[in-house]
Amino acid sequence: MQIDFHHAVTYVCSRLAGFERAQAEVIAYASQYVDDATEQGVVTFDNGALYQRSSSAHKMLDYRNFQALADHRVWLPFHFLPGNGGSEAKADAVGAEDWIERLVCRPNSPVARAMMRRCIAKREEPYALLQLGIALHTYIDTWAHQGFVGFRHDINLASDLGSHDQKHDALCRYISDKLANYFVDAALPLGHGTVLSLPDRPYLQWHYRDYRGQLIERDNPNDFLAAADHMFQVLCGHRKGTLDDALPGLPEPDRSRLDELLRTLTDDDENARHAAWLRAIADGAFSFGKEDVQYTLTGPGSWEHLALGRIADKDEPQPIFSYSSGFLGSHWKLFNDALQAQRFDVLHVVLPSFGLCAA
DSSP states (O other): OOHIIIIIIHHHHHHHTTOOHHHHHHHHHHHHHHHHOOOOEEEEETTSOEEEEOOSOOOOSOTTOHHHHOOHHHHHHHTSOBOGGGOOSOOOSOOHHHHHHHHSBOTTOHHHHHHHHHHHHTTTSTTHHHHHHHHHHHHHHHHHTTTOOSSBOGGGOOEEEEESSHHHHHHHHHHHHHHTTTSOTTOOOBTTGGGTTGGGOTTOEEEEEOTTSOEEEEEHHHHHHHHHHHHHHHHHHHHHTOOOTTSOOOOTTHHHHHHHHHHHOOOSOHHHHHHHHHHHHHTTOSTTOOOOOOOOOSSTTSHHHHHHSSOOOTTOSSOEEOOOTTGGGSHHHHHHHHHHHHHHIIIIIIHHHTTOOOO
16 A cells, blocks of 8 residues: 555544544554655764664665565565464464465454554553554555565466556556566565555556466455455554454445545555545545644654754765754654564564464
């Protein structure tokens, strides 16, 4: 999914679930920032203090950059959560083929629900809202990224891409032809690299053949609406302190309005769709009323700038930042705390509870 869903739809669902505006802004920013936190390493301050920042994404504009993308500690815990074959059962010793199938991302899998219960159990932590946003990013990605695994493997191979409308069918055919002979030898595809951004576009209905030659039909509008419904349930569960099947879905008429926007905002540019979502929110499209919401990634007003006082110049070999007493409580620092906590929870608590060892 892209910024229109991870930020705008997450904000809408957070407000509808009863979170205050400032809380919803934190949850939505954290959810989108998972895709934008591409830097890692030690941050050095002028008083000698140090802080280890972490990354939850790599720059994905070039899907051929396999060396940078091949990081299980990024893609599995934050973008391609293993689905355990959709089973609640703990995996025993299994062969390689079954093992890979268990690592395939599945929508709303038992693993995904367990991850969200783990997140809810930690709602008293100082970084609780930040981890909620991060976990929601991973959770709703299970709908968009279903059928793929978060590392290089031929199970991710896809061919014969197509769509039911002429405009996007041409796009699918172009991508399919361009990549048909590219993924060979060591250049095995990571995640949904062979279908590029098609799974992440909310308005698109499309299809492809998987590595077995089976025709896979994808209906992004329906999948994304289901993701929004379940995200709303999880957000209600977080406020309630428990996650159960009795939690309601999105209320009407908000659900219908959200569905309409998912289907009718069809600009290929995710930032254009995001801007349209923010205009709809500002115009009072939803029952919580008119609200001005922004997402500032870099520069003044961004979380990083507010925490560190400036953005390091790309040419600075070892930037030194002025330390302030507000750093420890800043959203940027708490986001990085939550990122490390979420990675540990997924890789060392949630996945092992299903008998899965990854990264």
